[in-house]
Amino acid sequence: MNRSLARQLFQREVQQPDEQIHLERAALYIAQEEYPELEVEAYLNALETMAADVEERLPIEFYPLKIIQTINRYLYDDLGFAGNTTDYYDPRNSFLNEVIDRRTGIPITLSLVYLAIARRVGLPMVGINMPGHFLIRPDLEDVEICVDPFHRGDILFPQDCEERLAQVYGRPVALKPSFLQAVTTRQYLTRMLTNLKVTYIDRGKFDKALAVVDRLLLLVPNAPLELRDRGILYYRLDRPVDAQHDLEAYLSLSPTAAEAPAIRELLATIRQANQPLSDA
Numbered sequence: 487m488n489r490s491l492a493r494q495l496f497q498r499e500v501q502q503p504d505e506q507i508h509l510e511r512a513a514l515y516i517a518q519e520e521y522p523e524l525e526v527e528a529y530l531n532a533l534e535t536m537a538a539d540v541e542e543r544l545p546i547e548f549y550p551l552k553i554i555q556t557i558n559r560y561l562y563d564d565l566g567f568a569g570n571t572t573d574y575y576d577p578r579n580s581f582l583n584e585v586i587d588r589r590t591g592i593p594i595t596l597s598l599v600y601l602a603i604a605r606r607v608g609l610p611m612v613g614i615n616m617p618g619h620f621l622i623r624p625d626l627e628d629v630e631i632c633v634d635p636f637h638r639g640d641i642l643f644p645q646d647c648e649e650r651l652a653q654v655y656g657r658p659v660a661l662k663p664s665f666l667q668a669v670t671t672r673q674y675l676t677r678m679l680t681n682l683k684v685t686y687i688d689r690g691k692f693d694k695a696l697a698v699v700d701r702l703l704l705l706v707p708n709a710p711l712e713l714r715d716r717g718i719l720y721y722r723l724d725r726p727v728d729a730q731h732d733l734e735a736y737l738s739l740s741p742t743a744a745e746a747p748a749i750r751e752l753l754a755t756i757r758q759a760n761q762p763l764s765d766a
Contacts (some may be wrong), residue, residue, distance in 0.1 A: 618654030
């Protein structure tokens with residue numbers, strides 16, 4: 487499959503209402519641009535097989551904690567899944583196919599595997615964008631626990647979550663209800679792509695970062711920060727006309743942003759460099 491078809495499939499998937507977007511399928515379309523030979527259905531079937539294996543191990547009684555413990559034993563003890571602590575910023579950690587194949591990843595992609603299995607065995611769970619660390623939790627009333635798929639499915643009670651926040655901020659932080667709010671499917675995919683964008687930019691792979699931002703703008707059209715980033719990437723890739731277009735759009739949306747003066751300076755540089763062309 488060529489990359490443009492993978493992009494079209496991703497676009498078609500995310501143009502649906504949020505509740506109809508198939509999260510794992512969309513994530514695999516993201517990966518398919520990097521791995522054109524990737525067979526989406528094969529990896530969806532792999533998740534189905536994992537869920538079937540978990541289902542065989544489930545206790546008769548439907549207790550969320552028991553189901554979580556069963557998933558944990560299967561994923562981390564039997565299959566050997568683990569958070570990638572040796573090369574956290576490896577781009578492969580952001581691709582669902584690689585996470586399934588290598589059995590390692592970052593919090594948001596390991597959470598995706600976990601959520602896919604939990605949903606298939608009848609335990610509704612959601613992702614939560616807790617500051618500093620992506621977690622998941624059962625989507626059930628009166629079940630006040632979170633699960634950390636990056637750390638072998640650690641079960642966290644509210645006090646544990648506050649301790650994690652204190653570690654992130656270096657000071658005590660109260661656990662606000664908003665920290666445990668479920669993310670939408672679009673927000674989930676946006677965070678996945680944002681992680682990948684940052685990884686590519688840090689590695690100087692601006693062409694790959696540009697492809698990521700294009701998909702972010704399919705998810706969140708006219709997002710100011712993505713227009714800004716795409717404009718800067720265009721500039722780095724020597725595409726000044728495209729850069730000027732996006733940076734001007736960013737300033738029209740965020741004229742008083744803290745970085746607006748720096749963007750205006752960059753635009754002035756671009757216009758000056760293009761001036762001889764316009765006078766020719």
